[in-house]
Amino acid sequence: MTTLTHGEARGGTPKAEQSAAEIAAKARRTTQRRKVWIWVGRIALAVVIIGGWQLCTNVKPDGKHPLVDPFFFGMPTQIWDSLVTLFTNSEDASFGSIWENIWVTGQEAILGFLLGTFVGIVLGLLLGSNRYLSSVVGPYIRIVNSIPRIILGSIFIVAFGLGTFPKVLLAAVLVFFVVFFNAFQGVREVDQNLVANVRVLGASPFQVAIHVTIPSAMTWIIASLHTAFGFAIIGALVAEVLGAQQGLGLIISQAQGKFDPDTVFACMIIIAVITLLAEFLIGLLEHTLLKWRPPNKSEAQTI
Numbered sequence: 001m002t003t004l005t006h007g008e009a010r011g012g013t014p015k016a017e018q019s020a021a022e023i024a025a026k027a028r029r030t031t032q033r034r035k036v037w038i039w040v041g042r043i044a045l046a047v048v049i050i051g052g053w054q055l056c057t058n059v060k061p062d063g064k065h066p067l068v069d070p071f072f073f074g075m076p077t078q079i080w081d082s083l084v085t086l087f088t089n090s091e092d093a094s095f096g097s098i099w100e101n102i103w104v105t106g107q108e109a110i111l112g113f114l115l116g117t118f119v120g121i122v123l124g125l126l127l128g129s130n131r132y133l134s135s136v137v138g139p140y141i142r143i144v145n146s147i148p149r150i151i152l153g154s155i156f157i158v159a160f161g162l163g164t165f166p167k168v169l170l171a172a173v174l175v176f177f178v179v180f181f182n183a184f185q186g187v188r189e190v191d192q193n194l195v196a197n198v199r200v201l202g203a204s205p206f207q208v209a210i211h212v213t214i215p216s217a218m219t220w221i222i223a224s225l226h227t228a229f230g231f232a233i234i235g236a237l238v239a240e241v242l243g244a245q246q247g248l249g250l251i252i253s254q255a256q257g258k259f260d261p262d263t264v265f266a267c268m269i270i271i272a273v274i275t276l277l278a279e280f281l282i283g284l285l286e287h288t289l290l291k292w293r294p295p296n297k298s299e300a301q302t303i
Contacts (some may be wrong), residue, residue, distance in 0.1 A: 050076050053068065053073075053075065053076055054075055054076045054077065056068040057069075057070045057073070057074075057075040058075075070261075071259070071261075072261060073261060074261035074262040074264075074265050075262075078262040079262045079265045079266050079269070081262070082260075082262040082263045082265075082266040083266040083269060083270075086098045086251075086263070086266055086267075086270075096246060098251075098270075100246060101246050101247050101248055101250070101251060102248065102270060102274070104164075104246045104247045104248075105233070105236050105237065105240065105247045105248040105249065105271075105274075106274060107164070108164055108167040108168050108171060108236035108239070108240075108247070109171055109229070109232040109233045109235070109236045109274075110232070111164075111168045111171070111172075112167070112168045112169070112170070112171020112172040112174075112175060112232045112235055112236060113171065113172075113175050113228060113229050113232035115168065115171075115172040115175075116171065116172035116173065116174065116175025116176040116178075116179060116228065116232065117175055117179050117225065117228060119172070119176050119180075120175065120176045120177070120178070120179030120180035120183060120224075120228075121179060121180075121183050121221060123137075123180055123183075123184075124179065124180045124181070124182070124183025124184040124186070124187065124217075124221075125183055125187055125209070125213065125214065125217065127184055128183065128184040128185070128186070128187025128188050128217070129187050129209070129213060134184075141177075141180070145177050149170065149173065149174060149235070149238065150238060150242070152170060152173055153166070153170045153235075153238050153239045153242050154242055156169050156170055156239065157239065157242050157243045162243050162244055162245055166239055167235070167236045167239040167240060167244070167247070168236075170235040170236070170238060170239045171231070171232040171233075171234075171235030171236045171239070172232075172235070173235065174228075174231035174232065174234060174235040175228045175229075175231050175232050175235070178224050178227055178228045178231055179221065179224045179225070179228055181224075182220040182221055182223060182224035183217055183220060183221050183224070185220055186216065186217030186218070186219065186220030186221060187213055187216075187217050189216070189217070189220070190212065190213055190216040190217065191216070194212060194216075195208060195212055195213070198211070198212055218289060222282075222285070222286045222289060225282050225285075225286075226279060226282055226283075229275065229278045229279070229282065230275055233271060233274065233275055236249065237249040237252070237271070240252075240253070241253045248267050248270065248271060251263065251267055252264050252267050255267070
């Protein structure tokens with residue numbers, strides 16, 4: 001009479017179970033090591049770039065002129081001083097508190113991002129699923145897309161003044177084209193056999209859009225959002241440089257007029273932090289909306 005062990009009674013051997021646990025633990029350790037080395041590489045790259053920059057602004061081969069002239073390109077230590085000054089002494093500056101300016105630019109970018117995303121998704125889905133409308137409206141969209149954004153910004157400033165609305169409008173225009181073309185292509189890439197099968201089962205056009213077209217195109221739409229927010233920031237800044245009463249673009253414009261590259265770079269650092277924060281939030285949104293979809297190879301190896 002054969003006696004079954006506890007592991008065999010569950011359909012496997014203790015050795016096999018132990019091996020599977022070891023493989024899982026090894027995979028976790030490998031993933032953790034990879035993350036550590038990624039951050040080590042990122043920090044090392046930043047140290048090389050910033051340290052090399054600082055070194056080149058201090059080294060003077062001929063005893064007079066540095067390799068990189070800080071008057072034109074700034075230097076990391078002075079950029080840090082400018083950043084500290086913006087957050088400590090900006091109440092005395094003509095542009096007011098740096099927090100107020102960050103809020104103004106952030107508000108313009110967020111509103112423009114939301115407006116451009118909404119219009120881009122709606123028109124992208126509509127034109128992508130209707131070839132007649134696509135043929136009629138398509139040339140006009142390409143014409144508007146060919147207009148330089150700085151010209152549109154000037155038109156908006158002249159038409160609507162120096163307030164928030166023209167900045168939001170220019171940011172929305174930049175976001176719209178990024179989202180629209182991705183939504184449009186996403187609809188065109190939907191499996192038509194799947195659409196036909198759903199229609200055979202009696203689904204209405206609205207049900208096809210809600211349950212098939214939009215979920216299938218969502219991958220393209222979410223992918224465009226990672227780029228779109230950066231364009232929203234650019235739109236807001238360009239409009240502020242053209243004419244504004246507050247905002248990071250105004251600070252950059254004033255620093256440019258004073259030949260102050262350190263303040264310009266300091267504002268760039270602030271913008272980079274805002275953009276990275278937005279990128280993180282969009283990544284959370286992507287994970288929430290697309291958690292039903294298994295990651296592909298390119299997504300498994302994210303930057």
